[in-house]
Amino acid sequence: xxxxxxxxxxxxxxxxxxxxxxxxxxxxxxxxxxxxxxxxxxxxxxxxxxxxxxxxxxxxxxxxxxxxxxxxxxxxxxxxxxxxxxxxxxxxxxxxxxxxxxxxxxxxxxxxxxxxxxxxxxxxxxxxxxxxxxxxxxxxxxxxxxxxxxxxxxxxxxxxxxxxxxxxxxxxxxxxxxxxxxxxxxxxxxxxxxxxxxxx
Numbered sequence: 526x527x528x529x530x531x532x533x534x535x536x537x538x539x540x541x542x543x544x545x546x547x548x549x550x551x552x553x554x555x556x557x558x559x560x561x562x563x564x565x566x567x568x569x570x571x572x573x574x575x576x577x578x579x580x581x582x583x584x585x586x587x588x589x590x591x592x593x594x595x596x597x598x599x600x601x602x603x604x605x606x607x608x609x610x611x612x613x614x615x616x617x618x619x620x621x622x623x624x625x626x627x628x629x630x631x632x633x634x635x636x637x638x639x640x641x642x643x644x645x646x647x648x649x650x651x652x653x654x655x656x657x658x659x660x661x662x663x664x665x666x667x668x669x670x671x672x673x674x675x676x677x678x679x680x681x682x683x684x685x686x687x688x689x690x691x692x693x694x695x696x697x698x699x700x701x702x703x704x705x706x707x708x709x710x711x712x713x714x715x716x717x718x719x720x721x722x723x724x725x
Contacts, residue, residue, distance in 0.1 A: 551643040551650050551669055551676050558587055559638050559654070566633045577627050589670075589677035594618035596679065597692035602700055610705055617712040618692075624715065643669075650676065 666682040
């Protein structure tokens, strides 16, 4: 249950100076995205396939998946890949990440999500969200950096566990014993490389 709203909320160089408007804009954007996804989840008239498609369409612009993929792999292995391998790895990374998140969405049972005001951390912005149920609160921290296309999420920290670092550990375990192709072969299989959940 730790990540059922992760898609909603859901290393870098050349930053531009942060402005107060940036912080306000990210806070508003995050709240708006969460509200959109919650509305989709609460619409009992749509089927799972349509629901998942709408959630992905709403959440995709929020994340820089290519950056998440390269950080998760690590600079050493990333530079060893050729262009075709980088493209396939990035595509598979997005597929496996979305697959794992959407599985968690099936567990959504009308919890509320609170969004704190965004905070500047050097040239990045962090925003804390909490999944609030009757007896519990679960923290989820989103980390943003500024791209040419605006602010994007490059990592999510769930209950103190980084999604990027979790993937990096899994990938490193394979690459220390095998090859890039071994990793790609495993990534082509559905159900591989789960994001951290901290429990249910």
